[in-house]
Amino acid sequence: MDLAVGVHPHRRHTLSRYLVALALAAAFLLSASTTATPAHADERLDAGEQAVVSADGDGLNLRSLPSLAGAILAEVPDGTVVTALGVQQRADGHCWERVTHDGQPGWMAAEYLVRLGGAIDEDADPCAEAASTEDQEDEEVPTPSPGDPGVLPVPPPGGWTVGLAGTSDIEALVEAQTFDVASVWMLDVATQDYDSYIVGAPAFVNEDGLPNLGPDSVVLMRRTGDKPGDLGEPAAAPADEAPRGVANVLPTPPADKFTIGVSGTNDPAVLAASQPFEVKLVAMLDVPSQTWLTYIPDAPDFAQRLARGQLREDSIVWLRAGAVFMIRRTASSTPTP
Template sequence: MRAATVAALLSLLLGLVFPIIPASAEGPDVAHEQSALIAAGRDPLPVGSIAVVRADGDCLRVRPAAGLSGTPLTCVASGSTATILPGTSDADGYRWQLVTASGFTGWVADVYLAAYGSPAPASGGATAGAVSPGPSAGTAACVSTVAPVRPGLNTTLSTTGLNLALWGGGTMNALETATESQGCTISAIYANRPNGAGLVSYLVGVPDFVNAEWQTAFAGGRIPGGTALMLICRASATQAVVSVPSPVPAAPAPRKIGLKPAPLVGAAAVAIVDGGSGELLYDKNATTPRPPASLTKIATAILAVEGTELSSGVTVDVDGQRMAALDGSSVMGLRPGDCYSMTDLLYGLMLPSGNDAAIAIARYEAGSEAAFVKQMNTLVHRLGLSGTTFTDPHGLGSPQHRSTAYDLAMMARYGMTLPQFREVVGAPLRTTSGSRNIALYNTNTLLQRYPGADGVKTGFTDEAGRTIVVSAVRNGHRVFVALLDDRYREDSAVALLDWVFQNYQW
């Protein structure tokens, strides 16, 4: 396709890149004129407060501008929460308020919002809770740091042919994961150059030098948020395709020089993987699927690092304190209405193993937990790992939520190639700088205990037992040890790391 033709099409059709919700499926924001008149006598909900969507069992449309004419950005389920942002307007017989809900920022008719903690109407939707924790001081400040475009692909793709999309920011790997999760395998991409000097193309499956202009235009491998893309898709060919580039083997696999067998440990499954070559050095039920607990968050963190603008402010609708009280969840400590950078949420995910942070990241990046889980499973498939099925972003999981020691070690190996991932999982502690200063401590005690340990994650549930993936470097050589269901996981990891460094030669 000639570049001039592509440029003309891209300019002409740019307005089509936002997700389309059929105009005929209108629902709450047009159907109840009497309710709108009643709402006119009520003060707007205060900025920074949390509201509950009361849409009579339907969903509430979030629009890019106040009024009924804008194409909805999303439709938020009745019973969900929304954070009130600065902005009120009257249009089309409704009062509209600016909100953040389910990872989207936009305008809603506030007749369908109720203060968080207020009693539900007799015939209304589900309530989100009985007591409001109150607004956070940083909510209004969060507005200035919200990314101009929501993360991911701001459209629903056709699985074949030409698609237009507005990219929310991230790496090429994140872009391919997002498209694959919608059934589109990219064959070519056209984008506006960041400096505005015309289009640049990227062809999939060709030598790097062919895409040299793309690599120059998007130095560092990240495509900025707000970049308009033309995607040429073909239907995903086979579930066997591996399309995420794994770390290139830096050296041959190490050879075993000692006769000493691996120490006996109580883990139900063990995998030891050489970081340089990806070779499996020791295997005890390494490919047997088991519940991974919070090791799930390795995949969650990879998607967040690759698929979001990490400096973006995120206003959350997750109540971590309530989660901890209900089921003893490990949490970062989020409250509805809190604003934190995506970087802070990553630390809250990986250091204290915050299940609330996992949900907040999933909703922000993909719009819903279900959509995010689809991307998690796409990532696993693209990495060529066949023993993993995720059903949630945190690991509390259903009986179908499973992974293997080998898969988890290989996910960690890929994650540790990403500088931001490495920085997060190697930090013993972090103090957030968002709505509140929260001190976050890393549950991976091997960072202080074992020389050379620099990541990655621990986990625990009653079903999974104690789990861990640890990375350690000695003499420039990195090794990953993954243990599932090991009561003495730290002691076992130390013994296995000592054994592999003493009995293998690089």
């Protein structure tokens, strides 16, 4: 977004009183837009506090990293309420606030967030105590805690499991499992590449590793060993189970590609209908049987293999996009930053 304030030229009028009236009106509008320009919250946001996106009507990007280089997970309109996670970091000339939006964690520029019900303070700096990439060369900055590693469901030998990492420390994540881990994989939704970490491999194999691994990352793990021949069938769906939970909005993938995340609901139809893009397929890995259970929107019942109740609120799901609905924006309505 262009941060400069632009004033449109007025037409000349032969009558001076109209010229004066127009000048006064322009001054009033300019003054009003200046005083209404949103600023960041009056002080840093603590975990659990809510803030409102206020970016001059242009909306704000939710990014995967605290940087302009971070992938855009969502374009969030002005007036949307987000929840702070209590973490700030300074980079690329912005103070970045770690937030969740519709269940999706990410980073937003803090100067466009206003504390819900709070005052606006033009001079406040919510990143005053946060790590700064510009200052790291000059002073030692405390390293944030990587988080507690998640313990994933145990797969059969040679099989796969999936869950939330809970940490940014790949070695701690591997060590926390109750089975021998062969490899760890993570989908980059923007590029559709799977980044990998091979346990026990030489350093050059894991040179890139999982650079974007974080507590909220979804990871796949493969267990060492050879997969048994018969693992049985997936558990049947409970009869007449009521809908539960609130569907999460997952990062939008490219057309005809996949995204991944936590369902938030036990109803695959509700999950598919809640996305801002057309969903062609909902897929879930049943870890004990190593079977893919799938739901296809608008397909007949006999074609469905993933039902309400088999899907749980905390299930990890893959969604395949059909059409991706892009919002047409003018130059003055580009989300910032």
